[in-house]
Every structure is written in C-alpha cells, then in structure tokens.
Amino acid sequence: MYPYQKKFDHVVTYEKDAHVATITFDCPENLNRFSEQVIDEFGAALDRAHWDEDVRIILLRGTGPVSFGPGDLDIIKTKLAKNLTAAREVMFEISDLIKKMYTIPTPIVGLAEGGCLGGGCNLLLSSDIVIASDKAYFHELFVDYALTPDTGGLWALQRLVGPMRAKAICMLGEPVDAPTAADLGMVYQVVPAESAYARARELAKKIAAKSPVGINHIKQISNRLHEYSMDTYFQIEGDYLALSALSSDF
Numbered sequence: 001m002y003p004y005q006k007k008f009d010h011v012v013t014y015e016k017d018a019h020v021a022t023i024t025f026d027c028p029e030n031l032n033r034f035s036e037q038v039i040d041e042f043g044a045a046l047d048r049a050h051w052d053e054d055v056r057i058i059l060l061r062g063t064g065p066v067s068f069g070p071g072d073l074d075i076i077k078t079k080l081a082k083n084l085t086a087a088r089e090v091m092f093e094i095s096d097l098i099k100k101m102y103t104i105p106t107p108i109v110g111l112a113e114g115g116c117l118g119g120g121c122n123l124l125l126s127s128d129i130v131i132a133s134d135k136a137y138f139h140e141l142f143v144d145y146a147l148t149p150d151t152g153g154l155w156a157l158q159r160l161v162g163p164m165r166a167k168a169i170c171m172l173g174e175p176v177d178a179p180t181a182a183d184l185g186m187v188y189q190v191v192p193a194e195s196a197y198a199r200a201r202e203l204a205k206k207i208a209a210k211s212p213v214g215i216n217h218i219k220q221i222s223n224r225l226h227e228y229s230m231d232t233y234f235q236i237e238g239d240y241l242a243l244s245a246l247s248s249d250f
Contacts, residue, residue, distance in 0.1 A: 004036035007074075012041035014048060019056035019208040020201070021049040021106075025120075028064025034119040034151065035072035039093050043100065050104045056208040056215070059200060060127055061111040068112070068120025070141065071150070091150065094119070098152040101126045102223050105216040107207060111200040112136035112178070113193065119151035126156050128219055130187040131203065132178040133196035138186060143173040159226070160185050211249035 011027040023045045025032040032038075049055045062068050071080070079090040101108060101123075110127030117139045124130060125138075140157075142149050149157070149170050157166035161184045169176060169184075178190045191199045207215060217240040228236060244250055 004040070006037055007035070008037060010041065011035065011037045012045055014045045016052070016055060018205070019054060020059055020204050021045075021052070021055045021057070022059045022061065023049070024060075025062035025068060028066070030072070031066040031069040031117075032062045032064065032120060033069040033072040034094070034123070035075060036090070036093075038072075039097055043097050046097075046100050046104060049106055050100075055106060056212050057204045058106055058108045059111065059204045060108055060124070061113065061197065061200070062120075064114065066115040066117060066120075067136070068116045068124045070118030070120060094151055098123065098126050098155075105212075105219065107215055107219050109200055109204045109207070111196060112138070112187065113196050115139065117141060119153075122149060122151035122153035122156055125160065125186060126152055128223075129203065131196060131200040132181060132187040132190050133193040134178050134190055135193045136178045136181075136187075136190075136196075137175045138181050139173075139175040140170045141173055143171055157186070211244075211247075213244050213247045213249045217244060 008027055008030065011025065011030070011032075013024045013026045015022045023042065025038065025042075027033070046058070049058050075090055079086045107129070108127040110124045110130040112124055112130060112132040113136060114133075115137055116124050118141050121138050121140065140149055140153060142153070148154070154166060154170065157169060161169070165184055176184070176186070178187065181187045182190045189199070221236060221240060225233070
C-alpha cells in the first residue's frame with residue numbers, strides 16, 4: 001500500500017463471533033466512500049479473516065444510510081484526475097483488493113442495508129452471496145461522469161445478470177432498487193430492513209456450520225468457472241471431489 005494520510009480514526013471495524021468474522025465499513029460521516037484508508041483497512045481485515053483458522057465465513061456490511069459509497073473525492077482529485085501513472089497506481093490497489101475477495105477460500109456474505117454506490121456497489125457485488133434490505137439500492141453512476149465502472153463492476157455484473165442487462169444498468173446509470181436487483185440476480189434475497197442483519201447473520205452461521213472443505217471448494221470452482229472448458233471443468237470437479245472425500249471432514 002502506497003503512503004497516504006489518514007483522515008479518520010478508523011473506517012473499517014473487525015469483530016469475530018464463533019466462526020463468523022464481521023467486517024463493517026464504519027465511516028458514515030464520509031458516506032463510507034472508497035478511500036485509500038478503506039483500501040488499507042479492508043485489505044488488512046480480509047487478511048486477518050483469511051489467516052484465522054477459526055474463521056469460516058465473513059459477513060460484510062456498512063453503517064449509515066449509504067452502506068458502501070463511491071470513490072473518495074481525495075482519490076479522484078489526487079490520483080484519478082492527476083495523471084495516468086497515479087490513476088493506474090490506485091486502480092491496481094483496488095483490483096488487488098477485489099481479486100482477494102474472489103480468491104480467498106473464506107466465503108463472503110455481503111449485506112446491503114442502505115445505498116450501494118459506484119465502487120462501493122461493485123465491491124459488495126463481489127461477495128459470494130448478497131442479502132439486501134428492502135431499503136437498499138444499487139447505483140452504477142459512472143456514466144454520468146464519463147467513466148466506465150471500476151472496482152470490478154462489469155466483471156461482477158456481467159457474471160450475475162448477463163452482458164445485455166449489465167450494459168443497460170451501466171449505460172443508463174439509474175439506481176436499481178432491491179426487489180429489481182433480486183429479479184435480475186444481483187442479490188440472493190431481499191428482506192425487511194429491520195431484520196436484514198439478523199437474516200444475513202443467520203445465513204452466515206448456517207454456512208459456517210458446514211464443512212469448510214466443501215464450502216471452500218464450491219467457492220473456488222464457481223469463481224473460476226469462466227476459465228474452464230468443459231473437459232477442464234470435469235477434471236476439476238473430479239479432483240475436488242476426490243480431495244473432499246479424502247479429507248477428515250468427509
């Protein structure tokens with residue numbers, strides 16, 4: 001992580017209860033904007049959960065009316081709108097963070113309780129399973145600023161909803177409410193706002209109670225499926241099944 005100046009005491013918190021690690025974007029005063037401090041602290045939290053053998057699942061949420069915000073204005077002014085080298089530098093940091101979400105063996109349940117905007121929306125959609133409150137909404141606002149989606153936006157959306165719908169969502173730049181997001185396949189379930197956290201935690205605990213061997217293999221196969229030919233897929237399927245059958249969990 002390149003040097004930066006912290007503006008807040010913290011922007012991300014980490015808690016562990018039994019086998020569930022809860023990572024919370026906790027800077028509502030800055031709308032949980034995607035800042036250099038977020039990149040640093042969220043990356044550290046992911047590493048902490050990854051290397052803790054007692055953690056079987058991550059629950060990702062955000063505080064305040066905007067659960068996951070767009071790019072921080074400081075990043076936009078000092079990096080993206082400065083020069084090509086500076087812009088690439090910060091985008092490489094962000095891409096490494098998103099790739100870590102996809103590749104760590106620990107599954108991630110994302111919870112959208114409020115607004116999910118720009119890069120924050122795309123970070124959330126990189127979770128393995130997303131639960132949304134009925135007050136949540138998802139806004140790919142990049143096109144209104146002559147930008148393409150960042151933070152893995154089209155990568156996540158195209159896998160979730162298909163190319164045509166992904167292009168329409170991004171080209172129109174209009175907010176998508178939670179029920180529509182569920183219909184499109186962007187989220188797994190929509191629940192009342194007052195019970196959204198409880199439902200996400202219940203789901204996380206149920207998955208955490210399963211064998212981490214089987215759960216991890218499901219995540220790894222699914223997240224790499226686009227890379228496989230049919231022959232490769234069946235080879236991978238057989239290898240993972242054999243490895244699972246040889247494990248003590250089986």
